[in-house]
Amino acid sequence: MSTLVFLEHHEGELQKDSLGVLGKAVQLGGDVAALIAGSGVEDLAAQAGRFGAAKVYVADDPALEAPLPQPRVDVTADLVRSHGFDAVLFGATVLTADVAAGLAARLDAGLNWDLVDLTEEDGKLVGKRPALDDTVYVDVGWKTEPKLALIRTGTFEPVQSGGEAEVERVEVRLEDFSTQAKMIEQAHEESEGPSIEDAEVIVAGGRGLGGPENFALVEELAKALGGAVASTRAVVDAGWYPYATQVGQTGKTVAPRLYIAVGISGAVQHKVGMQGSNLIVAINKDPNAPIFEYADLGVVGDLHEIVPKLTELVNAKNAAHFPRD
Amino acid sequence: MKIAVCAKVVPEQARRIDPDTKRLDRSGEPTLNPFDANAVEEALRLKGDAADSEVVIVSLGPERSLDALRKALAMGADRVVLAADEAAAGSDLVASSYALARALEREQPELVLFGQQANDSDGAVMWAAVADRLRRPLISQVAELTTSAEKVRGKRQTEFGYDVIEAPLPAVVAVSDAINEPRYPSLKGIMGAKKKPQETVSLTDLGIEAERAGETGSRTEVYAIGEPPPRGETQKLEDDGSGPEKIVEFLLERKAI
Numbered sequence: 001m002s003t004l005v006f007l008e009h010h011e012g013e014l015q016k017d018s019l020g021v022l023g024k025a026v027q028l029g030g031d032v033a034a035l036i037a038g039s040g041v042e043d044l045a046a047q048a049g050r051f052g053a054a055k056v057y058v059a060d061d062p063a064l065e066a067p068l069p070q071p072r073v074d075v076t077a078d079l080v081r082s083h084g085f086d087a088v089l090f091g092a093t094v095l096t097a098d099v100a101a102g103l104a105a106r107l108d109a110g111l112n113w114d115l116v117d118l119t120e121e122d123g124k125l126v127g128k129r130p131a132l133d134d135t136v137y138v139d140v141g142w143k144t145e146p147k148l149a150l151i152r153t154g155t156f157e158p159v160q161s162g163g164e165a166e167v168e169r170v171e172v173r174l175e176d177f178s179t180q181a182k183m184i185e186q187a188h189e190e191s192e193g194p195s196i197e198d199a200e201v202i203v204a205g206g207r208g209l210g211g212p213e214n215f216a217l218v219e220e221l222a223k224a225l226g227g228a229v230a231s232t233r234a235v236v237d238a239g240w241y242p243y244a245t246q247v248g249q250t251g252k253t254v255a256p257r258l259y260i261a262v263g264i265s266g267a268v269q270h271k272v273g274m275q276g277s278n279l280i281v282a283i284n285k286d287p288n289a290p291i292f293e294y295a296d297l298g299v300v301g302d303l304h305e306i307v308p309k310l311t312e313l314v315n316a317k318n319a320a321h322f323p324r325d
Numbered sequence: 326m327k328i329a330v331c332a333k334v335v336p337e338q339a340r341r342i343d344p345d346t347k348r349l350d351r352s353g354e355p356t357l358n359p360f361d362a363n364a365v366e367e368a369l370r371l372k373g374d375a376a377d378s379e380v381v382i383v384s385l386g387p388e389r390s391l392d393a394l395r396k397a398l399a400m401g402a403d404r405v406v407l408a409a410d411e412a413a414a415g416s417d418l419v420a421s422s423y424a425l426a427r428a429l430e431r432e433q434p435e436l437v438l439f440g441q442q443a444n445d446s447d448g449a450v451m452w453a454a455v456a457d458r459l460r461r462p463l464i465s466q467v468a469e470l471t472t473s474a475e476k477v478r479g480k481r482q483t484e485f486g487y488d489v490i491e492a493p494l495p496a497v498v499a500v501s502d503a504i505n506e507p508r509y510p511s512l513k514g515i516m517g518a519k520k521k522p523q524e525t526v527s528l529t530d531l532g533i534e535a536e537r538a539g540e541t542g543s544r545t546e547v548y549a550i551g552e553p554p555p556r557g558e559t560q561k562l563e564d565d566g567s568g569p570e571k572i573v574e575f576l577l578e579r580k581a582i
Contacts, residue, residue, distance in 0.1 A: 110544030301564025
């Protein structure tokens with residue numbers, strides 16, 4: 001099998017999800033190549049090599065500067081046509097979903113999305129896709145090549161192989177319509193504190209907090225645990241907390257070691273963004289909140305009582321471990 | 326301006342996949358995909374009072390979808406074109422996007438709108454495939470949309486923050502459900518909807534070859550349906566004042582702190 005992995009990058013870094021998918025492709029075996037499309041991105045090729053790509057195609061062109069999908073469809077389609085890859089894999093993001101779907105139309109190639117695993121069974125590539133609010137898992141496949149797949153965020157961890165990739169620059173030929181959409185402005189907000197995608201511990205606050213001022217409770221607990229603060233769609237829409245911290249369907253997918261949900265009912269839109277967490281603790285006053293169905297430990301009660309005391313206890317534990325002199 | 330809204334009719338409560346056909350059980354009450362209501366609302370907002378503007382709903386699905394699509398007419402859309410054909414059943418992205426593109430080409434709208442995702446398949450991919458087939462610029466995940474005579478501009482959220490993207494018309498735009506609050510159809514709207522034009526076309530009418538439709542025209546398949554991986558035991562307790570201690574004990578026991 002020959003596989004092409006589309007690598008997304010942001011501010012000079014290959015994205016973790018893309019590298020995770022690359023790692024999975026290497027594990028599945030066969031020839032694994034990567035594509036990096038952008039402007040001034042040649043230096044990223046070495047990084048891709050260290051994460052397992054034997055070959056890296058670099059499409060470097062000022063027209064690829066903005067992270068817009070359509071020129072990337074052109075570049076990817078050209079590469080697939082000339083090299084005949086059996087599979088093209090993407091770590092799913094706002095950008096790559098549009099690239100993959102555009103590519104599916106361009107090549108009349110099957111696309112399976114939201115996959116949480118890829119396996120090879122009897123020489124056949126099989127994708128695992130949760131459906132109906134993750135109540136069933138469907139084994140999906142492809143009837144023709146190339147097989148296109150979008151992998152759900154946070155599914156595969158990157159694996160450093162320490163390898164070195166052969167780098168090849170590819171010619172960039174763009175369709176007229178592909179360059180008509182223009183990026184006018186990009187405002188990238190930076191969240192304070194550790195990024196939730198990389199955090200080992202996350203404390204997330206929801207509408208149950210009652211108001212933006214009560215996020216202090218969540219922040220203090222996160223600080224005590226050395227973790228990051230996350231939020232839900234509802235509180236971001238209400239303007240209580242920045243979007244960069246939003247977990248769920250229209251936000252980020254996270255999989256920390258410990259996820260503490262405070263005042264979050266845990267509807268499926270939120271669940272899909274955090275269910276991969278190793279341990280989930282929920283605090284909510286509504287005993288019927290859906291989050292209690294999948295939290296490892298659920299505490300029904302008043303978060304305003306519980307959270308400050310919990311923070312105090314964690315701080316006391318920390319102090320016992322690291323006594324001040 | 327002529328605006329086409331691509332709408333999907335989904336079962337109100339899709340709770341199972343038919344083990345024989347391996348397709349979603351669509352026997353539930355058909356309803357307009359709730360995310361598409363945001364696209365209809367946005368189209369109606371853009372249309373405003375302009376007498377020369379038109380909002381046409383374009384959909385693929387069985388004939389009985391018309392009932393559910395009438396909700397968009399009740400909201401204020403002008404007419405419906407439904408590509409209904411037994412041969413289209415079981416279409417995947419490749420086959421559906423092809424049929425939808427053919428239906429849209431027949432309409433020649435200046436703006437094509439999509440909702441954020443399909444409630445049944447959780448798919449959020451159709452617009453990019455259709456834009457590619459129509460060879461039109463695309464802006465997706467739009468939370469704020471403005472148009473002028475020749476252009477469309479969308480502000481959207483990504484993983485990294487906000488983008489503002491502009492494209493010349495004709496264009497394809499997918500809106501997020503944060504863009505607006507869809508109106509409820511008024512009684513007058515509901516009564517009036519029945520009289521609005523509702524056209525059903527076949528794949529042949531759209532010039533779609535049989536081999537490009539339905540399962541034959543699809544490139545993906547379903548092998549098996551299984552259970553989700555089990556999650557460990559869950560425990561739930563009422564806070565009697567000892568909740569914080571219990572949490573700490575639990576975290577220590579699981580070596581989480």
